[in-house]
Amino acid sequence: MTAQIIDGKTVATQIRAQTKAEVAKLDRAPALAVIMVGDNPASAVYVRNKIKACNEAGIISIERHLPDSCSEETLLSQIEALNRDDTVDGILVQLPLPAQIRSGLVLEKIDPDKDVDGFHIYNTGKLMTTGGGFKPCTPAGIMELLQAIGYNVEGKHAVILGRSNIVGKPLAMLMLQANATVTMTHSHTPDLKRYTKDADILVAAIGKPKFVTADMIKKGAVVIDVGVNRDENSKLCGDVDTESAKDVAGWITPVPGGVGPMTIAMLLHNTLISAQKRQKLSNQ
DSSP states (O other): OEEEEEEHHHHHHHHHHHHHHHHHSSSEEEEEEEEEEEEOOOHHHHHHHHHHHHHTOOEEEEEEOOOOTOHHHHHHHHHHHHHHHHHHHEEEEEHHHHHHHHHHHHHHHOOOOTTTTTOOOHHHHHHTTTSSSSOHHHHHOOOHHHHHHHHTTTTEEEEOOOOOOTTTTHHHHHHHTTEEEEEEOOOSSSSSHHHHOOOOOEESSSSOTOOOOOOGGGGGGGEOOOOOOEETTTTTEEBHHHHHHTOSSSOOTTTTTTTHHHHHHHHHHHHHHHHHHHHHHHTT
16 A cells, blocks of 8 residues: 555645635735744744745735844733734734743733634633634644545544644644544553554654654554654654655655645635634624
């Protein structure tokens, strides 16, 4: 068996095209504010990619770049100003933040109605209960990928490696809402292979290069690789040993070109949804 590749680039391109078409119908262009603190090279790349994607979709990008020495108070005041600005539909604070700034406090300062990353406790609470609110971009993108290949998760066993607030936990909620049976594993889970070998859907989001090998995968499983790492040769790779996994899995996402493009596509989608809601309210 050779796994079929789940082409995240193609699916993301389709979603971005749909978003652009809907943006063109609005009374005014949506606006996304991106705040970056410091000069983390990886963060700078992510921010550039997000701004470029906004421009291509017809979404106005507002960039706020603060120094690494920025105080927590200064950052919070910037967020408050953007919260009050009626022309801003989405606010994103690029993580990680410097040590002197409490990320949790910062994320909770963002207006939940402009929290297009879906990290505010109000939106995570809605995800846990009613399923409403903004969905975190990477988990939402993963669900879109499964839908794109025509894979119905209902009744399937989804095993998630990693319990982060950004991917693991919210993805578990989305899977449960779609009627999958979900098992979450983490660094304290004994006999990990016992769980992964039983997974119809295996999601790796732990940040360990090529950690998941072929002997950990059920034949025909869908393997979703969220990891972005560098191997011993400094080559980009995921959390899954793709070369060996392809001989066992039924479907697999590549790194790069799998989950990554979906994250930005869903960010644009969330910004569009925010703008649509806000403009509808202002027209009432």
